[in-house]
Amino acid sequence: MDTDALLSYNWAIMAPEFTILGVATLLSVLDLFMGKNTSRRPLLWMALAGVAVAMAFVFAELDTDVTSILHDTYRLDFFSKAFKILLLLGGFLVLLLAADYRKKELQEYRGEFYYLFLTALLGAMIMASSADMITLFVGLELLSLSSYILAGIRKKSGKSNESAFKYVVSGGIATAITLFGMSYIFGLTGQTNLFDVVETLQEPVLLEHSFLLVFAFFMTFIGLSFKIAAAPFHMWAPDVYEGAPIPVTAFLSVVSKTAGFIILLRFILLTFIAAAGIDRDPLLVQVQPYVIVLAAATMILGNLGALRQRNIKRLFAYSSVAQAGYILVPFVSNSTQVFELIWFYLLAYIVMNIGAFACLQTLTRDAGSNDVSIFRGLFSRSPWLASAMTIFLLSLAGIPATAGFAGKFGIFMGALGPEPGHYVLAGIMMLMTLVSYVYYFNIIGLMFFRSGGTGGRRISIAPSIGAVLVFCAIATIGLGIMPNIALDFFFGQFDVNEFFMNTGHNH
């Protein structure tokens, strides 16, 4: 590669990534030279501004045609743009949560927190734009390594250390499994570019070895399901969520999970879409029953696990496992709606879950405890906070007129639409939604039916948290009543062929 070629690339399409990278670098340098006792607050505003500018770049790029640079490793299509919007939105809201996080220890390491956060976000964004196994993996690792440190950022807290350690070990295993699976694909095709892989997989000689491909599918799928906390790799979630500071927990359960779904869609769907499995049947149809079992198991384990939790962070960990199970349903139902359904549900999930975490953060700090009883009598102490939390919980439970319902409704459409309909899977999802009523409404019940709590004291809500709450509540209700605001945006630009066709070369 000579300089001319390098210069000829349309680097402008990477503007969002460069913004985040630049801000992260700047922050790390600034943090280094700032005095020990200087407030790190300006760093927060810079990080927020960086995310906002990156978001603006993504929107500015909306009309850009499909472009791919760097030998097709980096690709800007609507898929990547749509999901980057989700990542940046989630990242922005989580940063606002962090603005109010006052645990002393975090204060000490604040600078680190901000730039690690940004590098994690950068990793996720690279994943959204990758069309090559190498870049996908680099993005995945950048996200993972940054999150490992974030989970353990409260250095002096035993829980936080435990959380980080468990995360590193199980994350490492999952990554190894993914990589192992990818090596099979490389071994079979000799390609790392996903579009080339798809093409090579059509060669007759490879059809004789399709069992290896099925094996590769399982390895990569299971390895990647770690990031979304789906069964069988879900057990890290409760422990890590419990130990990590709440902004990090929110990041893991929302942004990192979104990134997990991005890589699942991009890698699994693209690679295996036309691949033949054993006996030359389409591979994705062949493995469908197993993925259905995984999705069902994720929903069941998440929801039943959440039932028994007293610790609110663990409860939300299980709840997020359950939500991942719901989002897997369109993935397995082989519907062409899979992109819109997952995108919309993730959007809904971002606003409702970060909203809930904003409430959690305020409450756990106020009460100094993570027990679910901190919700007791919240309505009489702080009616607005209780009402906001109720909106988020209703949305998580999938009650109509909330974003969660609109998302779930779409998922049902995807599951029951194509012939033959997945009635059993839809039934399990519905049943598990009912189970989730028990723990979500239990919290609502504590807020409204019980009295007590911390001595009738009023709870003060920090301005940044207040902003998150208001935004998330309005978005949750707004997307519930007018889901078309988001859906039309998606349908207006999305083209399923664009995702699967290697167009937009730039060399």
Next chain:
Amino acid sequence: MSSMLLTLLIFSPLLSVLILLFVPSDDEKTLKMTGVLGALLPLIAAVTAFTAFDTAESGVQLEEVYQWITYEVFQANGELNYSIQYHIGADGLSMILILLTAFIAFLASIASFSIKEKLKSFYILFFILELGMLGVFSAQNLFLFFVFFELTLVPMFFLIGRYGYLNREKAAWSFLIYNGIGSAILLIAFVALFMKSGSMAFDQLKAVFALPEADLKEMYLTENFRMGILIAILAAFAVKLPVVPLHTWMLRVHAEAHPAIVMIHSGILLKIGAYGMIRFGLGIFPEEFKSLAGVIAVLGVVNLLYGAFLALSQSDMKKVLAYSSVSHMGIVLIGLAALNEYGIQGAVFQTVSHGLISALLFFLVGVLYNRRGSSQLHDFGGLASQMPVAAGLLLAGGLASLGLPGMSGFISEFMAFLGLFEVMPVTAAVGTIGLILTAVYVLRAVLGVTFGRVKREGTVYGADMTAAERFPAFMLLAAIIIIGCYPALLSGLLGATLESIKLGLGG
């Protein structure tokens, strides 16, 4: 503007919610006034809508259709749009139930005066509930119906759990879980219908399912599919109605919730079950409904007899009334199963009539409970000597309940049985035993309370009913007698709707 009339009607309770938000929660007088005026508003709107309604014309009137949500689904043969409209309107059946809802909700808002604490949130929830109920009866597509249907679930959960008697929370939970199961089944059935037929609007669904068998097969709408969906829909509404053995939640709610809530619950919410069966069961699947008629008739008789027998052995007045509701809902099923004009008309009449009668009786029991702190039969007696007005009303309500000619209960029972005798004389004959039992349990309860000795020496019931208590009771009684003496009031409204149902049944 008459074209917006129904929308204004449905959402008129929201205005009161907004006003209530600004009323201080300790200003009891203003709260009560806002509550009553707020409930009067939908009543006025409903009457206005009624005057704009042309009873002679068949079909849906006052229609409003707006595009709402569109899902684009990519398919092999091009793109397919699944769109959902905001589609409301009213035919005769809807109009009757809308009037009933507005009427009973207005009276219940007065009956709520006995609530001393947390009145503000009570009225807020109350109005959201009313919005949901009005919406359920006006919705003209499945999606909208479901949204409103679920919208009644959440405020009702709070209303039961926060206001009421000792075990109210348990009652709220069983309400939530049972109705949640019902909604779950309903949602799956609705989505499956939507995806297979491509539409959610009632009129379009009706048209689709009236197509010849060969066309239906082509759309994957096989006989098994249709039967499955019908059974799912009937099962979902059987929870709501309720049909034995799915009735236990309803007993708890009736025994534990506040009388004003029970008025609404037994007066209107149970009627959604009957409405759903008529609208979706009979309306969309007339052929399949026919083949299930025998089963439904037997279930109806079981309900009738089971409720009556158990009402006979209850010692708590609220339980007597609750079982009596179970029993009376059996008559709705009996009427539906007859599948002829008399039967269906009887079912609708019973729906309305029971709404009024049970609202009256539960209200009176609430009045007595306030004075005596108990609703056990053995705590009462000789009421007529101390509270002549209350005793008189109770007696009148009891007589209406057992079907005294000249009151609404008589007409509905008479017609339902007339209908069933025509087609299933044996089942109908068994059912008539229930009518005798009804007379026995009603008289046992009512006479024991009104006449006889004042039990426990020195019992003082306190003052007779106040003006605020008399008003709802007399209004209800007036409605019962008017319908009883002049049933053409209802049948005139219903005529055109019945015609179209009969058309579906093949004359």
